[in-house]
Amino acid sequence: METNSFLDLHTHTRYPGKTFIKAQDIEIAAKNGGYSEILAMPNSAKIIDSIENLLEAKRFDEVLDIKVHRTGSLTKGLLGKEPINYKEFIGHGVFIFTDDGLSVVDDALAEEIFKSLKFENGAVFQHCEKSCHTSPGDIAPPNDGGILKPIPVSEETEILERDLNLVEKYGTRYHAQHLSTEESVRLIKEAKMNKLPVTAEVTPHHLLINNTNIETSNGMYKMYPPIRTSRDQLALIEGLKEGTIDVISTDHAPHTIESKQRAFKDAARGVVGLESAFPMLYSSEIFSLDELERYLDKNPRKILSELGYELKKSNSFKWEFCDKKFYTNSNPKNSLFEGRKTLIETNGVHV
Numbered sequence: 001m002e003t004n005s006f007l008d009l010h011t012h013t014r015y016p017g018k019t020f021i022k023a024q025d026i027e028i029a030a031k032n033g034g035y036s037e038i039l040a041m042p043n044s045a046k047i048i049d050s051i052e053n054l055l056e057a058k059r060f061d062e063v064l065d066i067k068v069h070r071t072g073s074l075t076k077g078l079l080g081k082e083p084i085n086y087k088e089f090i091g092h093g094v095f096i097f098t099d100d101g102l103s104v105v106d107d108a109l110a111e112e113i114f115k116s117l118k119f120e121n122g123a124v125f126q127h128c129e130k131s132c133h134t135s136p137g138d139i140a141p142p143n144d145g146g147i148l149k150p151i152p153v154s155e156e157t158e159i160l161e162r163d164l165n166l167v168e169k170y171g172t173r174y175h176a177q178h179l180s181t182e183e184s185v186r187l188i189k190e191a192k193m194n195k196l197p198v199t200a201e202v203t204p205h206h207l208l209i210n211n212t213n214i215e216t217s218n219g220m221y222k223m224y225p226p227i228r229t230s231r232d233q234l235a236l237i238e239g240l241k242e243g244t245i246d247v248i249s250t251d252h253a254p255h256t257i258e259s260k261q262r263a264f265k266d267a268a269r270g271v272v273g274l275e276s277a278f279p280m281l282y283s284s285e286i287f288s289l290d291e292l293e294r295y296l297d298k299n300p301r302k303i304l305s306e307l308g309y310e311l312k313k314s315n316s317f318k319w320e321f322c323d324k325k326f327y328t329n330s331n332p333k334n335s336l337f338e339g340r341k342t343l344i345e346t347n348g349v350h351v
């Protein structure tokens with residue numbers, strides 16, 4: 001079977017800066033998963049909040065056999081206090097700004113940012129998490145295990161709702177990253193009905209797992225946003241199918257296995273996803289091939305090219321049918337899907 005190569009709107013490259021993986025590890029994970037292009041989040045070891053750091057990142061990107069598109073942070077040092085120089089970044093072909101991993105929580109600052117990015121013709125990509133700078137939680141209710149801090153639905157929706165009001169006020173291009181709740185789907189649906197310039201994404205793990213399947217003793221399940229109820233999971237699937245959510249993005253987040261094998265409260269947040277996304281989504285049989293090509297290829301390409309990014313011509317990617325278990329071949333292997341049944345494989349990736 002052949003598909004077009006995919007474009008991921010949400011990858012954490014970790015480089016530039018001193019980090020435990022190489023740029024080539026991202027390239028291998030992407031190519032194993034059928035991706036030829038990725039959008040890199042700015043929370044790398046060196047934060048992409050200056051042109052100097054952007055150019056350093058690009059020097060690594062340029063030698064890879066995948067195309068890496070860049071974003072800038074919304075605020076200096078991702079601290080949520082002071083905007084960066086958006087105009088300078090746009091002059092270097094970067095049109096998307098995000099503090100991913102954190103939110104812009106301060107309302108007055110958010111208003112200033114939405115206003116200036118409308119003026120500069122840039123886009124806000126927001127990770128919605130109200131307590132990120134003060135007291136981030138551990139897990140979605142009701143799986144609190146006693147000592148874990150719950151992450152209520154409002155952690156996501158309060159920021160999303162505020163942002164959508166700012167989009168309505170200023171007309172700024174807005175993209176909601178990795179949504180996890182039924183209420184968020186409803187808010188995006190309403191915004192789209194009001195013709196606001198809004199798109200949204202969801203991760204494979206929020207589509208394929210719900211909190212009846214998660215183990216609070218296993219740090220691999222620690223992530224933000226948290227895996228929520230089956231009702232939220234169904235709303236996210238429905239949101240994609242009806243066109244409210246546009247894209248499936250991996251939120252590929254490399255972490256050392258040691259940092260994931262800690263007690264849930266102390267484990268690092270996030271999982272890798274580039275290599276597992278298509279095999280796991282396809283094998284779930286929830287979506288048709290046509291639908292998956294829309295969420296992994298056509299819609300993310302449309303979003304980036306409309307914002308001004310120059311895309312690579314997509315190539316085709318070959319998959320073999322199988323009936324095996326999936327194992328991540330690239331490094332690191334902090335995946336939620338190790339040992340899951342897969343119906344397709346790429347050369348030498350699965351056993």
Ligand SMILES: [Zn+2]
Binds near residue numbers: 100101127177178224
């Ligand atoms: Zn995020």
